[in-house]
Amino acid sequence: MGGLIVDTRGRTLLAKIWDQHVIAKVSDDTDLLHVDRHLLHDLGGSRGLLDLKSRNIPVHNPELTFATPDHAISTASGRAGTIQTGWELLAALRTETSASNIRLFDIDQPGQGIVHVIGPELGLSLPGCLIVCGDSHTCTHGGLGALAFGIGSSELAHVLATQTIIQRRPKTMRVTFDGRMPFGVTAKDLILALIGHVGAAGGTGYAVEYAGSAIRTMPIEGRLTICNLSVELGAKMGLIAPDDTTFDYVRGRPYAPQGAMWERAVAAWRTLQSDSDAVFDREVSIDVGTIIPQITWGTSPEHVLGVDGRVPDPRDIADPARRGAIEIALDYMGLKPGAPIAGTPVDWVFIGSCTNSRLSDLRAAAEVARGRKVAPGVRAWVVPGSETVKRDAVAEGLDRIFIDAGFEWREPGCSMCLAANGETVPPGQRSVSTSNRNFIGRQGPRARTHLASPAMAVAAAVSGAIADVRTMER
Amino acid sequence: MAQAFTKLTATAAPIMRTNIDTDVIISINRMIGNSVRGNLGKWAFGSLRYLPDGSENPEFVLNREPYRAAEILVTGPNFGCGSSREAAVWSLQEMGIRAIIGSGFGDIFFANCFQNGILPVVLDKATIDGLAAEIEASQGAGRLTVDLEEQTVTSPSGVRHVFEIDPRRRAGLLEGLDEISLTLRRDHEIRAFQASDRDARPWIHFAGQSA
Numbered sequence: 001m002g003g004l005i006v007d008t009r010g011r012t013l014l015a016k017i018w019d020q021h022v023i024a025k026v027s028d029d030t031d032l033l034h035v036d037r038h039l040l041h042d043l044g045g046s047r048g049l050l051d052l053k054s055r056n057i058p059v060h061n062p063e064l065t066f067a068t069p070d071h072a073i074s075t076a077s078g079r080a081g082t083i084q085t086g087w088e089l090l091a092a093l094r095t096e097t098s099a100s101n102i103r104l105f106d107i108d109q110p111g112q113g114i115v116h117v118i119g120p121e122l123g124l125s126l127p128g129c130l131i132v133c134g135d136s137h138t139c140t141h142g143g144l145g146a147l148a149f150g151i152g153s154s155e156l157a158h159v160l161a162t163q164t165i166i167q168r169r170p171k172t173m174r175v176t177f178d179g180r181m182p183f184g185v186t187a188k189d190l191i192l193a194l195i196g197h198v199g200a201a202g203g204t205g206y207a208v209e210y211a212g213s214a215i216r217t218m219p220i221e222g223r224l225t226i227c228n229l230s231v232e233l234g235a236k237m238g239l240i241a242p243d244d245t246t247f248d249y250v251r252g253r254p255y256a257p258q259g260a261m262w263e264r265a266v267a268a269w270r271t272l273q274s275d276s277d278a279v280f281d282r283e284v285s286i287d288v289g290t291i292i293p294q295i296t297w298g299t300s301p302e303h304v305l306g307v308d309g310r311v312p313d314p315r316d317i318a319d320p321a322r323r324g325a326i327e328i329a330l331d332y333m334g335l336k337p338g339a340p341i342a343g344t345p346v347d348w349v350f351i352g353s354c355t356n357s358r359l360s361d362l363r364a365a366a367e368v369a370r371g372r373k374v375a376p377g378v379r380a381w382v383v384p385g386s387e388t389v390k391r392d393a394v395a396e397g398l399d400r401i402f403i404d405a406g407f408e409w410r411e412p413g414c415s416m417c418l419a420a421n422g423e424t425v426p427p428g429q430r431s432v433s434t435s436n437r438n439f440i441g442r443q444g445p446r447a448r449t450h451l452a453s454p455a456m457a458v459a460a461a462v463s464g465a466i467a468d469v470r471t472m473e474r
Numbered sequence: 475m476a477q478a479f480t481k482l483t484a485t486a487a488p489i490m491r492t493n494i495d496t497d498v499i500i501s502i503n504r505m506i507g508n509s510v511r512g513n514l515g516k517w518a519f520g521s522l523r524y525l526p527d528g529s530e531n532p533e534f535v536l537n538r539e540p541y542r543a544a545e546i547l548v549t550g551p552n553f554g555c556g557s558s559r560e561a562a563v564w565s566l567q568e569m570g571i572r573a574i575i576g577s578g579f580g581d582i583f584f585a586n587c588f589q590n591g592i593l594p595v596v597l598d599k600a601t602i603d604g605l606a607a608e609i610e611a612s613q614g615a616g617r618l619t620v621d622l623e624e625q626t627v628t629s630p631s632g633v634r635h636v637f638e639i640d641p642r643r644r645a646g647l648l649e650g651l652d653e654i655s656l657t658l659r660r661d662h663e664i665r666a667f668q669a670s671d672r673d674a675r676p677w678i679h680f681a682g683q684s685a
Contacts, residue, residue, distance in 0.1 A: 020675075023667040024660060027642040032657065034667055036678045043506065057654065060664075063680040072506055085506045129678065136558040136582055150582050152560035154589035154653075162657045164664055168640065200493050201552035204578050234555060236581040257677035265677045300493045321550065325492045418557070420502045427526070439497040439556060441521045 010275030012172050013241050014207045017147040017272060021130045023164060030168045035064070037124055037131040038159050040102070041115045042069035043420060044134035046092035048156040049100055059100040060163040066124055067097045068105040070114045071420045075352075075383045075410040079107060083422045111254075113386020113412040116140040116354035120224060121388055123253025127242035127269040132159055137354045137436060139230040143223035144250065145242030145272050147207075150231065170237065171205055171281040174274070176212035179289040184470035186364065187222030188356060188434070188453035190214065191229040192294040194286060196304040203235030206282065209274060210240050214288045220249040221360040228355045229436055232301040241273035293469055296438045296451040297341055298329035303438070305341060307456065307468045313338035332440055333448050334430070342466050346450075348431035349380035349461035350443070351407075353417035356434035356454050357385030362393050365454035366401040368462070368472055374406035375464030381408045383415040407461070419444050432460040477591030478650030479622055482572050484545035486618040487535045488606035489519075494549065495556030496583060498522065500565040502557075514561055515568030536569075540614045548606050548618075549576035551599065554583025563590050573620045575627060577602050588643050591650060593622055595637045605629055622647060 021033040038061075040048065045067050052059065059065060072086035073079055082090075090107070097104040105111030111118055116137050119125035127145035132138060134156040141148035151165065159165055177190055195202075208230050215223065223240045230238030240246075247266050250256050257265045292306040303326075305311070311330065314337055317323040330337060335344070351357070351365050362384065374380045382402045384390040390412055393399055399409045415423045417435035424444025425431045431449050434457050438449040450466065459469040504517040522534045530537045536544065547553075547566070553576045554562060563586045566574070572592060577599040579587075587594040597605075608629050609616060616630020622644060627635045646653070657664075672679045 024663050027640070030640065030642055032660065032663075034664070034671065055654075057658075061668075064678075083506075089506070126677065128675070134558055136556065150558040152558055152563075152582055152586035152589060154560060155585065158654050158657065161654045162661070162664060163668075164657060166653065166657070200555060201578055204552065204555075204581060231556075234552065234580070255680075261677050265675075268675065300495075302493070321490065321492065328491065418497075418502050420506055422503075437495070437497065437556060439495045441501050442497050445501070445503075445521065446526070 010277035010279065012278045012280065013145070013209055013239055013272060013274045014147070014170070014172050017128055017130070018169060020128065021147070026166055030166060032164050033130060033167055035132050035159050035163050035165055036129040037119070038065045039115045039119055039131065039133035039138070040065060040067035041071055041133070041135060042073065042089040042093050043071040044153055044156055046089060046096045048134070048153065048160050049096035050092070051157045052160050053096070057161045059102065059160050062101040064163060065102045065160070066105070067093055067102055068112050068115055068118055069093055069107060071414045071418070073107060073413050074421050075413040075415040075423065077411065079411060081422070086421055108387065110387050110391070113389065114354045114357060114414055116228065117357060117385035117389065120144055120220070121253070121386055123250055123256030126250060126256065126265070127246055128272050132165055136231045137228055139236065139238045140224050140228040140354055142227035142230065142238040143220060143240055144246055145240060145269065147237060147239065149236045170207040173203060173206035173208045173235070173282040173284065174280040175208055175210050176283070176285045177210065177214035177288050178212040178285065179214060179287045181214060181288055182291065184293050184455070184473055185288065185291050186453040186455065187218060187225040189291055189294045190288055191226045192296070192301065192304045192451065193291045194284070195229065195233045195301045196294070197286065198233055198284060200232060200300045200302040201234040203230065203233035206235050207237040207239060208233070208235045210238060215240055216243065219360065220245060221358045224358070225355055229301065232436055242269045293453065293456050295341055295456060295466060297333065297335060298326070299332055299438055299440050301436070301438060301451060303329055307342055307466065310338050310340050311335050342468055344466045345430065346378060346432050346460050346465060347429040348425045349378060349457050350383070350416040350431055350433040350435065351381065351454050351457050352383030352385065352415050353435035354385065354414070355436045357383060357389065359389050359392050361434065361454045362389065362398050365458045366398045367474070368455050368458040368469060369405040369407065370401045372405055372462040374461045378461055378464055380406065380461040381410055381416065383410045384412050386412050405462070416443055418442060425449070432457045432466065479572065479591055479593045479647045481619070481621045481623065482545060483617050483619040484572070485540050485543050485614060486546035486548050486609055487541040487544035487614065488548045488609050489535060490550040490606055492550045493552045493555055496554055496559050496562035496580065497556055499554065499562040500559065505559060505561045511561070511564055512568070514565035518565035518569045545570050545572045546618050546620060547571055547574045548602060548609060549574055551577050553579050555580035558582045560586045560589070563587055563592060567592055575602065575605065575620070588646060591647065593620060593647060595620060595627060597627065597635055597637055601635050
C-alpha cells in the first residue's frame with residue numbers, strides 16, 4: 001500500500017515484498033501484515049485451533065491455511081511406533097482442521113510431509129508470498145522468493161484469528177556467494193560455512209538476502225537448503241530473488257496459478273529483486289571456491305569446520321567466556337581438544353529433515369551409497385521429506401540403492417531431526433545428521449550430533465567414521 | 475492475554491553461556507510427553523538442571539540458594555535462539571521468571587516473551603557482564619530492579635542502566651493487552667486489503683475454496 005511513491009532510491013527485495021503486505025502501520029517501524037499462507041503442523045496446529053475455539057473466534061481465512069502432520073508421527077513403516085501423544089495430536093489435527101474447513105494433507109496422502117518440504121512442492125509457497133508457520137525453519141520458503149518466517153503459539157493464534165501478523169521491519173543483510181562450487185561442495189556446506197563465519201547470532205534482527213553467481217546457478221532445492229539454515233545464523237528470514245529457475249520450478253504445481261493468471265503472476269514476480277542501488281544494513285561476501293565440505297564439531301551450528309580441520313583447543317582461546325563455551329561443547333561431544341575431526345567414529349547417520357530430505361538430497365546421498373555398505377555397528381536412516389519425495393525416489397530406484405547398502409528406508413516426517421516423535425539417538429551415541437541443529441539433547445538426551453550434507457552423511461555411514469566425501473565421490 | 479509487567483525487584487541468576495537455545499530451555503520430549511502447559515516449570519533447563527540419574531545438578535545456578543527464588547535471568551549472548559517453541563517461555567514463566575536481561579536474543583523467543591508478559595531487556599554485553607559479576611560477587615544476595623515505566627535496570631549497588639524498548643511492546647506489557655482483540659477491531663481494514671489484493675494478486679487468494 002505504497003500510495004504515491006516519490007522516493008526513487010533503490011529498494012531491497014525485502015522492502016518490495018514487505019510493502020505489498022502492509023495493511024496498516026502499527027508504529028514507526030512495525031506493521032500489520034497480511035499473511036498469504038499459514039502452514040500448520042501436528043505439534044502446534046490443533047493447539048492453536050483449540051485456543052481459538054475456546055475463545056469462540058472463527059478462523060479468518062481457512063482457505064489460506066494448510067495443515068500436515070510431520071513432527072510427532074513415527075516414520076517407521078505403517079507408522080508403527082507412533083507415540084500416544086503423536087496419535088492424539090494427529091487426531092486433534094484431523095478434528096479441528098475439519099471443523100474449521102482447513103485443508104489437511106494426511107498421512108499416506110501425496111501432499112503429506114514436512115511442512116517446509118510440501119509448501120514448495122505443492123506450489124503453496126510462491127514468490128512474493130508472505131508465509132508463516134509455528135516453526136523456526138519457515139525461512140526455508142525464502143528460497144522461492146517468499147517472505148517466510150517462524151512464529152510462536154500466541155502469534156499462530158493471532159494469524160488464525162486475523163490472517164495477519166504484527167511485525168517489526170527487520171534490518172537487511174546481503175550475503176553474496178560468488179564463484180564456482182568446488183567438487184564435493186553443496187548448498188549445505190555454503191550455509192554452514194557462512195554460519196561459522198558470522199556466528200549463530202550474526203544474522204539476529206536481519207532479513208538475509210542471498211545473492212551472487214553461486215546462488216543464481218543453484219537449483220531451487222539447494223536454495224531452499226540455504227534459506228532453511230538462515231535461522232541458525234540468527235535471522236528469522238532468508239530470501240533469494242526469484243528468477244527463471246524459480247518460475248520453472250513453480251510452474252505446473254498443484255496450487256500454482258495457471259494459464260493467463262500464471263503469466264500475470266510471473267510478470268509481477270520479475271519485479272521482485274533488489275534494485276542495483278539498494279542499500280543493505282550489512283554486507284558479507286564469500287568466495288565459494290574456498291569452501292570445502294563442512295561438518296560441525298560442537299553444540300551450535302557455528303561450531304563448524306572443514307572436514308580436513310581439527311576441533312578447537314580451548315587453551316588457544318583467550319576470551320574466557322568463549323573458552324568456557326568450547327570446553328563445555330567438547331565435553332558434551334566427547335571430543336579431544338585439537339583432534340582431527342575426520343576419523344571420529346560414528347554410531348548413527350540420519351538423512352532427512354526440512355534441510356536435506358528433498359529428491360536432490362536423496363539422489364546425492366544415493367550416488368555415494370550406491371555399491372557401498374553401511375559400516376558394521378552403524379545404524380543409518382533415510383527419511384524422505386514428503387510422500388511425494390518418497391514416491392519419486394522409489395520410482396527412480398533410490399530406495400533400493402539405500403536398502404542394498406544397509407540403510408533403513410522410512411516414511412516421511414521430521415523424525416530424528418528433533419526427535420519429537422520418540423525417534424532418538426541413544427544417550428552418548430554419535431550421529432552424523434543432515435538436519436539443522438546440533439543442540440544439546442536435540443536428537444535425544446545426551447545424543448551427540450554432527451551436521452553435514454547428505455553426501456557427507458553417507459560417507460560417514462559407509463566409513464563408520466567422519467570422512468571426507470571428496471575421496472569417495474565418483 | 476499477556477500478564478502486565480511494570481516494575482520488579484528480585485533475585486537475579488546469571489546464566490552466561492553463549493547460544494542457550496530453546497531446546498536447552500525446554501526439551502521437546504517434555505513438551506509432548508506427559509508435561510503440558512502448567513506443568514513445564516520443573517523441566518526448564520532440564521539438561522543443565524538434572525543429572526542423568528534424575529537428581530539435581532548442584533553445579534547449576536538455579537539449584538543453588540538464593541538463586542532458586544530468581545525471578546530475573548541475566549543471560550549470555552543469543553539467549554533463546556533456535557526453535558520457535560513458545561513452551562520455552564512458558565517453562566521459564568512457570569518457574570517464576572518475569573524478566574530476562576541479555577545482550578541479544580533469538581528473534582522468535584524475544585517476540586514470544588512479550589506475548590506472555592515476560593520482559594526481555596537488551597543491554598550491551600559489557601553492562602551484562604558487569605551485572606553478572608556484581609551478582610556473583612554478592613553470591614546472589616544483591617537484588618536487581620527492572621523498571622519498565624522508567625526503562626531502567628538498577629544493579630545491586632545502585633547503578634542504573636537505561637534500556638531501549640519498542641514503545642508499542644512496552645505499552646502492551648504495561649497494560650497486558652490482548653493482541654487478537656485489538657487486531658480484530660481493525661477487521662474492516664483487513665477485509666479491505668484482501669478485497670483490493672484479490673485484484674492485484676489473484677493467485678494468492680483461493681476465495682471460497684478450502685478443504
